Amino acid sequence: MIALALGQLRRRPAAFAGLAAALFLALATVTTFGLLFATEATAGPDAREPVDGPGPMVIAGAFGEIAVLVAFFVVVNALGFALRQQHRELALLRTVAATPRQARRLVRAEVVATTLLVAAPGWAAGAAGARRFLAELQERGMAAPGLRVPDTVLPMLVALVALVAVLAVGLAAAAVAARRISRIAPAAALTASSTEHDRTGAPRLLAGAVVLVAGGLLLRLAATRPPGRADQAGQAALLGSLVLLAAVALLGPLAARALAAVSGAPARALAPRAGWLADANLRGYARRLSSAVVPVALLVGLSGTMSIMTSTAGHAPGAAASGVTSATDVWLRQSELALLVCFASVSTVNTLVALTAGRRREFALLRLVGATGAQLLRMLTVEAVLTAVVGVLLGAVVAGAASSAYSAAVTGSAVPVVPPAACGWIVAGATALTVPVILVTGLRAVRGPAAELAGGSGD
Structure with a gap:
């Protein structure tokens, strides 16, 4: 399935460009606010000075909550159109005895492959965003001056959690987007066109x-x-x-x-x-x-x-x-x-x-x-x-x-x-x-x- 999914990505890079952009943005966002949350949560007593406003942990939680909801919406939408552009290929697989479960597995493999392709740049952008955002908070008195994004194993752990979170969003989106193509009869899927039901x-x-x-x-x-x-x-x-x-x-x-x-x-x-x-x-x-x-x-x-x-x-x-x-x-x-x-x-x-x-x-x-x-x-x-x-x-x-x-x-x-x-x-x-x-x-x-x-x- 992974080989087949990679083949689809190579043949149709434009079809997956929107999905890759959505997953990249989701991964960078989750990494940014995950690092901010973890930075304050693991800071020492000397870095916990009183600040104006709710503090980095609360801000990261509030931003991250909204971002995950919007990310799910956008990823579902992007994946739906990626599937629409390979509708006939999936239908052909169904006509040569591929089961609905195998079609769904292929879609999940495409999501995993796309997520892994954008993982490294997403992590890098998220880490840079966390440091920039923390500096802006400190400049406005909303974060203690002694707070620093640690150069330890913590960023890697946060990156791993962010990857798991984005994969969860992507797989949930795959379950939603693949539902129609996996349920439709092979012949109907192959002959489906741009017509709609009223x-x-x-x-x-x-x-x-x-x-x-x-x-x-x-x-x-x-x-x-x-x-x-x-x-x-x-x-x-x-x-x-x-x-x-x-x-x-x-x-x-x-x-x-x-x-x-x-x-x-x-x-x-x-x-x-x-x-x-x-x-x-x-x-x-x-x-x-x-x-x-x-x-x-x-x-x-x-x-x-x-x-x-x-x-x-x-x-x-x-x-x-x-x-x-x-x-x-x-x-x-x-x-x-x-x-x-x-x-x-x-x-x-x-x-x-x-x-x-x-x-x-x-x-x-x-x-x-x-x-x-x-x-x-x-x-x-x-x-x-x-x-x-x-x-x-x-x-x-x-x-x-x-x-x-x-x-x-x-x-x-x-x-x-x-x-x-x-x-x-x-x-x-x-x-x-x-x-x-x-x-x-x-x-x-x-x-x-x-x-x-x-x-x-x-x-």
């Missing part, structure tokens, strides 16, 4: 409803925290936004189709031909649209939640006295936001590249029935803009709900303080990340002989 399965709808309720309960918990516990309210609101984004991923086809129907009307009016075709594509392939907009919603939802929470905290009564707007607190929030944006950006780019590249056969068929390259480019431009709009709207809904809960806790009002400039940059950044990625990948996907591509697998 209905979203009842188990998925039920799971989405349960997760949605769980997110609502977390936001209620955040909203009912006393004003003196702004940090607890912030953590609950941020966790609630993550859970709501998971609900968006589960219920995405329904929400995406509804929002696409609303946003598609102006596109049809402004660009009758390209707009009509783009709108039909988005609404006809609701699951594909959902896969594209969920990472954008993740990026906008997390960034918007953090930015609005920080602005709201600055306008809270007695904010200066409680310390929620101190320079160190703002820096911590900005650092957490930067970490989340890194994960969300990796997920967004990987998803959009995989989805657009996977439409090679569809573009070839459109060319065979008379569509020109310029017409396809216009269609893709409209689709990219609509994808960004739907993703931003979904993310804005999540950010609004989470920040409202936080605002209710720290200000007594459910109306948060929205920073227009920061939110404008978030929307611009999400759009700048979405539209060019789709267009550049689309330009590559429409190249080549149309007849050959239309008769092939579309990979």
Whole structure:
């Protein structure tokens, strides 16, 4: 299985690039905060001076908790698209008597091989990040000056724990991502194409409803925290936004189709031909649209939640006295936001590249029935803009709900303080990340002989 997995990685390096990036980021993050946690936990009495703020151990625990949750989300997403691009190969293995268990073992072997390939650079980046982050904490008085990341066996032990943790995340993601391909009948897997079923399965709808309720309960918990516990309210609101984004991923086809129907009307009016075709594509392939907009919603939802929470905290009564707007607190929030944006950006780019590249056969068929390259480019431009709009709207809904809960806790009002400039940059950044990625990948996907591509697998 390991030899077969390595062969897949050699034949399809681009398919596993997103997964490798996600695993690298996860490993570097877990190593960074694991080292910070272990550094303070094993420090001598002379290095345990009183500091301003919660201290490196608490900060590492809080950052690591959010990072692991987001890492799982991103790794599942990246692995799902890596499997989608080798769908036919897995189906062929099934037709030559490979069992579902063997297919799942192959997927697990690919995850293990990819993780081991990024282990060394991930550890190095994590160790450098721990030293840099500790220096920043010491400069701001949040860590004792005598603390040092030890040059002993401890970093290796932390690196080993980080590898085990990331492998656990990757294998859990493999179990989720490989479930469909291992259960489908071999003939059905081989003939499966880009067509979709119109209905979203009842188990998925039920799971989405349960997760949605769980997110609502977390936001209620955040909203009912006393004003003196702004940090607890912030953590609950941020966790609630993550859970709501998971609900968006589960219920995405329904929400995406509804929002696409609303946003598609102006596109049809402004660009009758390209707009009509783009709108039909988005609404006809609701699951594909959902896969594209969920990472954008993740990026906008997390960034918007953090930015609005920080602005709201600055306008809270007695904010200066409680310390929620101190320079160190703002820096911590900005650092957490930067970490989340890194994960969300990796997920967004990987998803959009995989989805657009996977439409090679569809573009070839459109060319065979008379569509020109310029017409396809216009269609893709409209689709990219609509994808960004739907993703931003979904993310804005999540950010609004989470920040409202936080605002209710720290200000007594459910109306948060929205920073227009920061939110404008978030929307611009999400759009700048979405539209060019789709267009550049689309330009590559429409190249080549149309007849050959239309008769092939579309990979």
